[in-house]
Amino acid sequence: DAKTTQPNSMESNEEEPVHLPCNHSTISGTDYIHWYRQLPSQGPEYVIHGLTSNVNNRMASLAIAEDRKSSTLILHRATLRDAAVYYCILRDVRGAAGNKLTFGGGTRVLVKP
Amino acid sequence: GAVVSQHPSRVICKSGTSVKIECRSLDFQATTMFWYRQFPKQSLMLMATSNEGSKATYEQGVEKDKFLINHASLTLSTLTVTSAHPEDSSFYICSAAARDVGNTIYFGEGSWLTVV
Numbered sequence: 312d313a314k315t316t317q318p319n320s321m322e323s324n325e326e327e328p329v330h331l332p333c334n335h336s337t338i339s340g341t342d343y344i345h346w347y348r349q350l351p352s353q354g355p356e357y358v359i360h361g362l363t364s365n366v367n368n369r370m371a372s373l374a375i376a377e378d379r380k381s382s383t384l385i386l387h388r389a390t391l392r393d394a395a396v397y398y399c400i401l402r403d404v405r406g407a408a409g410n411k412l413t414f415g416g417g418t419r420v421l422v423k424p
Numbered sequence: 425g426a427v428v429s430q431h432p433s434r435v436i437c438k439s440g441t442s443v444k445i446e447c448r449s450l451d452f453q454a455t456t457m458f459w460y461r462q463f464p465k466q467s468l469m470l471m472a473t474s475n476e477g478s479k480a481t482y483e484q485g486v487e488k489d490k491f492l493i494n495h496a497s498l499t500l501s502t503l504t505v506t507s508a509h510p511e512d513s514s515f516y517i518c519s520a521a522a523r524d525v526g527n528t529i530y531f532g533e534g535s536w537l538t539v540v
Contacts, residue, residue, distance in 0.1 A: 347531075349468075352515075352534065352536070353533055353534060354428075354430075354517045354518075354519075354531035354532050354533050354534045355468070355517070355519075355531045356531070357528055357529065357530070398467075404527060410456055410458065410519075410521040410527075410529055411458060411470060411473060412458075412470075412519070412529060413470065414460075414467045414468040414469075415467060416467055417467060
């Protein structure tokens with residue numbers, strides 16, 4: 312599986328934006344970039360995904376580098392409920408094997424009031 | 425949206441006994457589900473792939489006779505931890521892909537197992 316690298320932790324103040332980087336230099340052409348987050352004592356929750364173009368949804372934005380070797384998840388206005396571990400995962404959606412996600416260490420986001 | 429539900433959310437069992445955890449896809453069918461284990465302060469580790477109507481596929485290092493997986497229907501997979509020991513205490517999480525919902529993968533709420 313292609314590997315991703317994320318910082319262990321990041322801190323943010325409430326109401327401020329948070330930019331979470333992810334490096335995936337060995338990404339292949341068929342890998343989608345997925346982000347999940349895990350709140351304490353809960354299962355992971357889907358946040359956003361993309362292939363080449365930047366993506367926006369109600370939860371976050373995803374900025375993908377032109378060479379696709381890195382991406383950034385953007386939380387526009389962090390709230391206390393956004394405190395979680397954020398995982399950047401590469402997913403090859405060709406076939407059923409793409410449903411098997413490999414989790415790295417993720418980034419623990421702390422939001423200060 | 426699509427929902428995956430696990431039961432029980434918390435269970436305490438005595439060492440040497442077996443405990444079953446259920447994973448259900450509530451509003452979609454899943455031919456494949458996945459079981460993960462997560463120890464405190466660590467990331468999720470894939471244990472096995474649960475295949476409807478056939479044997480589960482286990483990741484390297486996971487004992488198939490200890491962690492029995494049954495996927496008897498398109499909406500239910502069960503994980504049975506047999507002869508549980510304290511070191512099996514962990515957070516167990518299942519996932520399933522919802523084909524009808526953009527193939528997004530959904531996770532259950534997780535099940536805390538404590539073996540005493």
